Amino acid sequence: MDPQVDRQVPCCPRDLRLPDRADPVRPGPQTPPRPRLAHPPRRPGLPRQGRRGVRPLPALPTRVVLSVDEKTAMQARSRRHPTRPARPGHAERREFEYRRHGTASIVVALDVHNGQVLVEDIARNDSVTFIRFLRLLDGSIDPALAIHLVLDNGSSHVSKATRAWLAAHPRFTVHHTPKHASWLNQVEIFFSTLARRLLRRGEFTSRQDLIDQIREFTLAYDKEACPFRWTYDGTPLKAT
Template identity: 45%
Template sequence: MGISPTSVGNIWRAFGLQPWRTEDFKISTDPLLIDKIRDVVGLYLSPPAHAAVFAVDEKPQIQALQRSAPVLPMLPGVPERRSFDYVRHGTVDLFAALNTATGKVIGKLSARHRAIDFRDFLEEIDRQVEPGLAVHLICDNLSSHKAPVVHAWLLAHPRFTLHFTPTYSSWINQVERWFAELERRCLERGNFCSLDALKTALEEWIKSWNEDAKPFKWTRTADQILDRICRYCDRISKPAH
C-alpha cells in the first residue's frame, strides 16, 4: 500500500488497534444454560439471607518448579529474565472456596482431587462456616462433584446446597478470578526448591490474602449475559463472507 511499518504502527496506536490479539470463546451446549445462569448470578447479586455463598473449584497439578538459575530483575529497557530450564519437584492440588460476600478463601491442599478428596474439602468448609448458616456452593460439572460419596455426604448435611455452572462456563465461577490472582502474584514468578516449599508458599499466600480480603464485584445481570450469548449465536450462525 506504500505505507511504512512506522506509519502503520502510529495508526494502530492512534486508534487503539491491536490486530495481533485474538481471544477464544466456547458457547455452552448445556440444555439448562438459562436456568443455571439465572441461578448462579442470582446468588451473586441477591444472596439469600442467613446463608454463606462460596464459589468452589480445584486448581490441579500445581507444579513445584525450581529454576536452574536465579531470576534476573528487570532493568531500564530490559525485561525480567528467567532461565528456560527447571527442576520439577512434584505437584499438589488446591481446593478453594471463595466467600463471595467477604472475599475470604478456605483452602485445602491435597495430593489428588478425587471425589473423596472433594468430600473431605466439604468437611473443612463445614468446620469453618458458622453452624447456623445455610451454605450454597457454586461448582462446575466435574464428575467428582456429583459422585455417590459426595451425594451421600450432602444428604447427611442438609444445610449444604450445590449449584452447578453451565458446561464450558468457568467464567461465571468467581473463584476462577481468584485463581488468576494466585497464579499472577504467587506462582508465576515463584521458585520452589521442594514440594513442601510450594505448599508453604500457598498456605502463606492464602493467609496473607485473607488478612486483607475484598470481594470481587459482580455487576452483570443474567439478562445481560443471556443477551450477549444470543448476539454471539446470531453472529456465528450467519454465513461467512
C-alpha cells in the same frame, strides 16, 4: 388604624401567623409554610426515635455462599540459574531451563460476600477428598448459618458418594454452573490472581515449598480481600 388580624390554623402543632395587613405584600404567589408534625409517625417494628433518631440494627446473616473448586497439577519448578533482577539500563534476565520438583493440587472455597478464601492442599482430586473438605466446612462455619455451594460439574462434585453425603446434610444447598461454563464460578478469579502473582514467576524448590508459598500468599490475600463486583448479566458472548 385597622386592628391587627390574628388567624390560627386549627389542628396544627404550632401556630402559623399570617402577615399583618400593614406589611408590604410581596409580588408573586405566596405558599404558606408546610406544617410539621410534633411527633413523626412510628414505623411498626422499629424502636421509638429520640431526639437524634435511632437506626435499626442490620439483619444478621442467615447463610454463607461459597464458590468452591479445585486447581490441580501446579508445577513446583526452579530455574537452573538464579534470575537476575532488572536494573537501570538492563531488563530482568531469566533462565529458560528449569528443574521440576513435582506437582501440587489445592481445593479452594471463596466467600462471595467478603472475598476471603480457604485453601487446602490435596493429594488426590476425588469424591473422598471433596467430602473431607465439605466436612471441614461444616465444622468450621457457624451452625446457625446455611451453606450454599457454587460448583461446576466436575466428577468429584456430582459423584454418587458426594450426592449421598449432601442429601444427608440438608444444611448444604448446591448450585451448579452450566456445563462447559465453569468460568462463571467466582473462585476462578482467585485462581487467575494466584497464577499471575505467584505461580507464573515464582520459583519453588520442592512441592512442600510450593504449598507453603501458596499458604503465605493466601494469608496476605485475605487481609485485603473484598468481594468481586460481578458484571456478567447472562447476555450471550460474541466472538470478535
